Amino acid sequence: MLNEAITAKEVRLIGSEGETLGIMSAQKALEIAYDKGLDLVMMAAQADPPVCKIMDYGKFCFDRDKREKEAKKKQQTVELKEIQLSCRIDTHDFETKVRHALRFLSDGNKVRVVMRFKGREMSHQNIGQEVLDKFRDACSESGTLEKKPVLDGRFLSMVLTPIKK
Numbered sequence: 001m002l003n004e005a006i007t008a009k010e011v012r013l014i015g016s017e018g019e020t021l022g023i024m025s026a027q028k029a030l031e032i033a034y035d036k037g038l039d040l041v042m043m044a045a046q047a048d049p050p051v052c053k054i055m056d057y058g059k060f061c062f063d064r065d066k067r068e069k070e071a072k073k074k075q076q077t078v079e080l081k082e083i084q085l086s087c088r089i090d091t092h093d094f095e096t097k098v099r100h101a102l103r104f105l106s107d108g109n110k111v112r113v114v115m116r117f118k119g120r121e122m123s124h125q126n127i128g129q130e131v132l133d134k135f136r137d138a139c140s141e142s143g144t145l146e147k148k149p150v151l152d153g154r155f156l157s158m159v160l161t162p163i164k165k
Contacts, residue, residue, distance in 0.1 A: 001042040011052040079109045087127045098138045105142040105162040115156040
């Protein structure tokens with residue numbers, strides 16, 4: 001709450017430099033704030049009496065928004081990238097998929113590797129398991145296994161996470 005919106009009878013007042021000015025009526029605190037050309041801002045409404053501070057509210061909002069923006073910039077979002085393989089993948093295609101996975105892991109993203117079984121390939125799941133193990137070994141310097149290979153319908157999938165530097 002700000003200036004005239006403060007309805008409390010008495011407030012504990014804190015000055016613009018952080019010094020405690022004591023308990024006084026809200027009207028007197030508002031007069032002191034206006035004399036300094038600043039605003040009276042309620043900081044802790046649940047306290048008894050409520051705590052109010054004399055400050056430049058516009059500058060306070062600007063600084064708060066700036067801090068939030070900086071924190072958001074520093075926050076890193078981790079995406080889950082997906083790479084699909086098949087049992088009959090050729091060596092060059094396999095190496096290309098490994099390079100894509102390594103690039104995703106170096107960017108700090110997680111990688112879901114999905115082995116898709118078509119038709120009668122379901123009866124040869126061990127081949128798919130071997131290809132996933134080979135893929136995991138190829139990516140071992142950049143990523144670690146977060147979720148072991150799990151069969152879900154016609155898909156065998158695992159998740160790799162980047163190694164923290």
